Amino acid sequence: MIAICVGVELFASVFAVIPRLERHMIQMAGKYDAYFPEITIQDGHASIKEKQPYFIENVRDSRLVLVIDTTVSSYEDASRYLKNNPYGAVLTRSAIVNKELDQIEVVSLKRVPDMVINSDNIVKAIERLRPIVMTWGLAVLALCFVVTKLLQILTLAAIPFLGVRLFRGSITFEEAFRLTGVCMVAPVGINFFLGFSEIGMLNMLIMYYAVFVTTLIIVTRDYVREIQQIG
Numbered sequence: 001m002i003a004i005c006v007g008v009e010l011f012a013s014v015f016a017v018i019p020r021l022e023r024h025m026i027q028m029a030g031k032y033d034a035y036f037p038e039i040t041i042q043d044g045h046a047s048i049k050e051k052q053p054y055f056i057e058n059v060r061d062s063r064l065v066l067v068i069d070t071t072v073s074s075y076e077d078a079s080r081y082l083k084n085n086p087y088g089a090v091l092t093r094s095a096i097v098n099k100e101l102d103q104i105e106v107v108s109l110k111r112v113p114d115m116v117i118n119s120d121n122i123v124k125a126i127e128r129l130r131p132i133v134m135t136w137g138l139a140v141l142a143l144c145f146v147v148t149k150l151l152q153i154l155t156l157a158a159i160p161f162l163g164v165r166l167f168r169g170s171i172t173f174e175e176a177f178r179l180t181g182v183c184m185v186a187p188v189g190i191n192f193f194l195g196f197s198e199i200g201m202l203n204m205l206i207m208y209y210a211v212f213v214t215t216l217i218i219v220t221r222d223y224v225r226e227i228q229q230i231g
Contacts, residue, residue, distance in 0.1 A: 020198075061087070078095075167227075191208050
């Protein structure tokens with residue numbers, strides 16, 4: 001039953017969820033030019049054509065500052081842009097300086113390959129890496145699905161196990177485990193069809209667990225009634 005559910009989830013991921021995520025990533029990449037300048041990295045050094053310092057606008061959080069100033073290369077020069085904000089990042093000539101509260105991290109550009117960062121190149125990179133991501137991503141997804149499905153069944157098996165015993169019925173945890181595994185079919189089936197819709201991933205997850213728990217409660221109730229009638 002778990003293998004069938006994992007297979008259904010993988011099928012939906014390949015033909016529905018992953019293509020939708022890919023479309024969203026390409027759409028986001030297409031918006032890069034509207035918020036950021038074209039950045040060229042060559043021989044471990046960054047540069048832009050715009051006037052500097054270049055402050056990234058349209059940042060929703062007023063506590064966050066994003067600055068590009070490739071005319072400076074020292075940590076001291078970069079840190080002056082961050083001193084009045086708890087969060088931020090500065091792209092200098094040779095590094096990225098990140099600040100999160102009192103923690104400051106400097107990431108060197110020495111090992112960054114030569115590239116030009118703009119919308120077109122980001123979209124091309126996504127399309128070029130798609131086959132590799134699909135191959136390894138599906139392998140990782142399959143493993144994650146197996147582990148998460150087992151954990152879901154082990155956890156939610158407490159509903160029929162405790163529910164039956166609450167009414168003084170007799171059920172072992174192994175029986176509750178099997179019952180929960182069967183009840184997983186309904187939410188997995190619903191999620192399969194939702195995967196081809198435009199519903200958000202968070203809403204899909206909420207509906208999945210809502211259907212799973214509801215199905216378990218209904219099946220547990222019927223199981224208790226059956227035991228009582230036999231008794």
